[in-house]
Amino acid sequence: MLLVEKMMKTTSELLYRPNEFAALAGVTVRTLHHYDRIGLLRPSGYTSAGYRQYRKSDLVRLQQIVTLKFIGLSLKQIRDLLDRKSFDLATALSQQQEILVDKRRHLDRAIKAIEKARQLKVSSEEPDWEDFRKIIEVINMQNNMDWTQKYYSEEARQKLEERRQTVSPHVVEQGQHDWASLIREVEEAVAAGTDPASEKAQALAARWSELIKAFTGGDAEIQAGLNKLYKDQANWPTTFPKPYSDEVGAFICAAGGKK
Amino acid sequence: MLLVEKMMKTTSELLYRPNEFAALAGVTVRTLHHYDRIGLLRPSGYTSAGYRQYRKSDLVRLQQIVTLKFIGLSLKQIRDLLDRKSFDLATALSQQQEILVDKRRHLDRAIKAIEKARQLKVSSEEPDWEDFRKIIEVINMQNNMDWTQKYYSEEARQKLEERRQTVSPHVVEQGQHDWASLIREVEEAVAAGTDPASEKAQALAARWSELIKAFTGGDAEIQAGLNKLYKDQANWPTTFPKPYSDEVGAFICAAGGKK
DNA sequence: GCTTGCGCCTGACGTTGCGTCAGGCTTTAG
């Protein structure tokens, strides 16, 4: 026992106490406890009193942990990676990158939604919930595909999914923008009482068809799903999962858009 | 009792059962339970068997909840907002927007870090942890100011903070990029054994000073803090919070960089 | 030798927003 303690003292220069050690990596002592308990980072040893002792080699590992945490990996993933259990870094990195990009897209949309909502409030003071909700619907329309599950057959949905994966994010962004502006224009046309038979309305309907084609990739099955979607909208209790209003749909229909 | 049940039946067209109701807003029944329990969304009533009953007015509230959740508010915040307890929407929105923008910055940096790490791996196959860590340090250098607390006086830090707020994100991005490339170039110069007195070294040192000046805004106090930082690096246990290596610092010093 | 103060330890509960059983009614479709 005494011998062991003496040995530890002879190498004491290399040992850090929890406080110091944690500070070196910018984490808390509690975090060290946690990592110890879950087996992510075990101290090099314990004193006879149970104090944790760390050394430089532990610091390297801790830094790796912090680094991987920075890019959003879970502690479990980090453990698997560092212990080389069934994982390789390259795969993990590319997967994680995709996940982060997805998250960023969500953030972008949320930020945009707030932006628009704030613009609205400037003019109307009162937070018009209906408008606010619509903004977010439109922004999510093409990206958040949950509502499609109700209308597309499983195969059609898979096709759609494949298409989404082959389409670059930029194009999706573009499409989203196109939809938003087209719907806005149609709404304006409706508000202005434009004749659905007029040239302007025809042009709008043509653009609508174009977008639908671009969206579905010309797949008949998907278009059928869209038709079903639109019919159901008529007795929809609220407008929630509806990407555009009845008026807009009716106008386009009347103007001869294939919808 | 019988009367109450009858009344409910007479208005049964307006009532939704949990399943339907949840589907209308795209949430799960469990979510409704949760919202009920925490008092965020109480059903309009319960049947004698204890079944929850919702109506359209509840749906409006649920949609508001979903909408606010989309922009990242917590359920507690949403409750306070909808119940108009001490909160106003305008403030909440702008605050939330800032938070989201911060998060997006973090994501951007993480994505960039992964990007660079992957580039590294292409060339060296093995994931050089040291390099990987450095990448993230450099990316965070100007943005994640935790380490500055150790070196800057409180006033100097505040100045820095103010400067950061007055500087547009684009400029920060640019500066970050400049630093990264400059440090890389200096590292190459060191590796190539470039003479610190050479013209090339002088040019590098000049650029260095420029960046320091741009970074500190020419503030003497901040520059003093940087000097202190650099001296301490000599006996730093690891390179963790060091934005650049000893060699780079020594080279710039030798080449006459002011720091 | 004794106190003071800082640091260390081990539980153990709190947080956020539900998912996921488990066990037992109720309602509805056939």
Add this chain to the structure above:
DNA sequence: CTAAAGCCTGACGCAACGTCAGGCGCAAGC
């Protein structure tokens, strides 16, 4: 009338620690 849905209430689980609470260990000053 019966079986299949759907509903209910607990209660545990998750991620990554923060935050007590209660109790030692250790070095320094008296």
